[in-house]
Amino acid sequence: MGSAPVLNKDTYKIKTTQRFENVAVFLRGQLGVGAGEGLYLYVNFTFAPALDENVGNLWNVSTPGGKGRGGG
Secondary structure, rough: OOOOOOOOOOOOOOOOOOOOHHHHHHHHHHEEEEOOOOOOOOOOOOOOOOOOOOOHHHHHHHOHHHHHHHOO
């Protein structure tokens, strides 16, 4: 918000077996956010997952009825 950088695309893909840390590292690079700068990531505006959380698990708990599409 405010002065936050904008991503090039609306959608990016990641394998469900990867850790959330990979998302954070990728976004830091895309947004030009240094390792010492704050980067706050939330799932469905609700919670900030641990970096070692599996992306597939996050997908399953954040979709209606807990039924993620799976795959990757």
